Amino acid sequence: KQEVTQIPAALSVPEGENLVLNCSFTDSAIYNLQWFRQDPGKGLTSLLLIQSSQREQTSGRLNASLDKSSGRSTLYIAASQPGDSATYLCAVRDYGQNFVFGPGTRLSVLP
Amino acid sequence: DTGVSQNPRHKITKRGQNVTFRCDPISEHNRLYWYRQTLGQGPEFLTYFQNEAQLEKSRLLSDRFSAERPKGSFSTLEIQRTEQGDSAMYLCASSPTGATEAFFGQGTRLTVV
Numbered sequence: 169k170q171e172v173t174q175i176p177a178a179l180s181v182p183e184g185e186n187l188v189l190n191c192s193f194t195d196s197a198i199y200n201l202q203w204f205r206q207d208p209g210k211g212l213t214s215l216l217l218i219q220s221s222q223r224e225q226t227s228g229r230l231n232a233s234l235d236k237s238s239g240r241s242t243l244y245i246a247a248s249q250p251g252d253s254a255t256y257l258c259a260v261r262d263y264g265q266n267f268v269f270g271p272g273t274r275l276s277v278l279p
Numbered sequence: 280d281t282g283v284s285q286n287p288r289h290k291i292t293k294r295g296q297n298v299t300f301r302c303d304p305i306s307e308h309n310r311l312y313w314y315r316q317t318l319g320q321g322p323e324f325l326t327y328f329q330n331e332a333q334l335e336k337s338r339l340l341s342d343r344f345s346a347e348r349p350k351g352s353f354s355t356l357e358i359q360r361t362e363q364g365d366s367a368m369y370l371c372a373s374s375p376t377g378a379t380e381a382f383f384g385q386g387t388r389l390t391v392v
């Protein structure tokens with residue numbers, strides 16, 4: 169059974185810092201991995217999708233990497249801003265086409 | 280197309296009542312997913328449709344829960360005889376066929392009192 173963990177559970181940083189969020193999964197047989205952002209009480213907003221054959225994806229200040237063999241992905245946020253404050257979730261899509269989510273990292277960027 | 284739409288956004292119900300939620304996926308997305316999320320946790324898979332066929336159900340989906348997707352368009356999730364433990368955010372997502380990006384709705388927050 170696929171299990172996804174995320175470290176750290178919570179992170180508080182001053183504005184402007186670069187930061188890294190970590191995601192680990194137990195079964196490397198995945199179709200893809202997707203990073204989401206969730207604001208309090210809201211749904212999920214897709215940030216980046218990495219296919220299993222890819223190593224990384226970039227969008228603006230965000231960069232996500234995937235090392236399928238070691239079961240790890242990282243989300244790098246450059247020059248963090250208070251508007252980046254949210255919970256960040258990673259999800260792996262398995263061969264059953266379902267998504268298995270991690271518990272999330274709660275990020276707070278202080279002005 | 281404005282994305283995945285879920286209604287209602289909030290629902291408060293008394294224990295023992297039945298509730299139904301609706302999800303309208305992005306047009307032409309043939310895959311539709313339901314997830315449940317409790318406070319401080321990641322979403323947990325409930326069920327998944329490919330067009331109108333319900334292909335998989337989680338063990339979380341007890342016999343009080345039923346989901347349908349008639350004609351492969353919108354979907355409904357019904358909870359019968361609600362319990363306080365059913366209080367959660369219910370999320371719907373859709374995606375096209377293949378290993379592609381999934382898009383989530385804003386969710387329906389259910390509170391059972």
